[in-house]
Amino acid sequence: MRSIAIASGKGGVGKTSFVINLALALVQYHQKVLIFDADLGLANVDVMLGISPKFDIKYVINGELNLKDIIYSTEYNFDLVPASSGIVELTHLNSNQKILLKAQMEEVFKNYDYLLFDSSAGISENVLFFMYLAGERIVLCTPEPTSIADAYALIKVAYKHYKIKEFYLIVNMIKDETEGKRIYQQLLYVIERFLPEIKLSYLGGLPFDECVKTSIKSQVPYLKLCPENNISKKLVQLTFKLFKFNPQEAKGLEAFLERLITS
Numbered sequence: 204m205r206s207i208a209i210a211s212g213k214g215g216v217g218k219t220s221f222v223i224n225l226a227l228a229l230v231q232y233h234q235k236v237l238i239f240d241a242d243l244g245l246a247n248v249d250v251m252l253g254i255s256p257k258f259d260i261k262y263v264i265n266g267e268l269n270l271k272d273i274i275y276s277t278e279y280n281f282d283l284v285p286a287s288s289g290i291v292e293l294t295h296l297n298s299n300q301k302i303l304l305k306a307q308m309e310e311v312f313k314n315y316d317y318l319l320f321d322s323s324a325g326i327s328e329n330v331l332f333f334m335y336l337a338g339e340r341i342v343l344c345t346p347e348p349t350s351i352a353d354a355y356a357l358i359k360v361a362y363k364h365y366k367i368k369e370f371y372l373i374v375n376m377i378k379d380e381t382e383g384k385r386i387y388q389q390l391l392y393v394i395e396r397f398l399p400e401i402k403l404s405y406l407g408g409l410p411f412d413e414c415v416k417t418s419i420k421s422q423v424p425y426l427k428l429c430p431e432n433n434i435s436k437k438l439v440q441l442t443f444k445l446f447k448f449n450p451q452e453a454k455g456l457e458a459f460l461e462r463l464i465t466s
């Protein structure tokens with residue numbers, strides 16, 4: 204199992220729409236995918252998919268339900284752990300709760316190839332927690348200077364706080380490939396200068412496309428709604444690149460559960 208956190212610092216850069224379409228692209232590669240919605244914001248994964256799950260992670264934290272009972276199966280053949288305010292409590296579990304959750308996560312997560320965490324905006328404790336918990340991290344930014352600055356700040360804090368050293372970058376809403384590469388080079392320059400221990404790999408760029416808005420409005424992933432659009436093609440390419448990266452040391456359910464217990 205690969206566990207990947209998607210984070211950005213700044214909100215509204217396209218994390219949730221990316222996570223949903225990444226999940227769908229991975230399903231097309233015959234992967235079993237679980238999205239863990241770790242965002243307390245308004246534009247949640249369930250809203251974007253037009254679904255209303257009955258239960259969420261709060262029921263698990265309260266001990267009312269088992270993790271396996273709250274998993275929602277979507278029509279797109281990926282599953283979802285719905286978000287709730289319980290996310291904050293998840294970062295403050297005592298050791299007994301951790302042991303209990305570990306057993307439930309082991310049972311559920313062993314059925315998946317990919318576990319994708321959709322994070323909140325900001326650099327809060329819980330965003331950093333999920334970045335640490337996940338074996339890999341994708342940082343999303345847009346060409347806006349504020350978004351680039353926030354991506355850098357997020358990487359810096361994750362490094363200082365949890366000694367996280369490896370990140371992938373995606374530049375969203377670009378006008379062409381050159382723009383995406385230029386922003387990657389900008390970030391890389393600052394990182395090499397001030398945080399030389401950090402490795403930032405460029406996963407790719409996603410173009411600005413009106414279909415993303417249409418897809419959110421109609422609550423259908425853009426990969427389904429506009430499969431012929433450039434953004435869908437780029438997303439599939441980018442997914443394939445991620446699929447091939449597959450670093451061994453970050454992999455595995457065991458390592459994930461170990462991080463949960465020692466967090």
Ligand SMILES: Nc1ncnc2c1ncn2[C@@H]1O[C@H](COP(=O)(O)OP(=O)(O)O)[C@@H](O)[C@H]1O
Nearest residue numbers: 215216217218219220246376410411412415416
């Ligand atoms: N590649 C894109 N092209 C055009 N609009 C986009 C793109 N990606 C995201 N958006 C728009 O940005 C807004 C925020 O997207 P969302 O996925 O909710 O971001 P986040 O989860 O980071 O807050 C949405 O209105 C969405 O339509």
Ligand SMILES: [Mg+2]
Nearest residue numbers: 218219242246
């Ligand atoms: Mg979001």
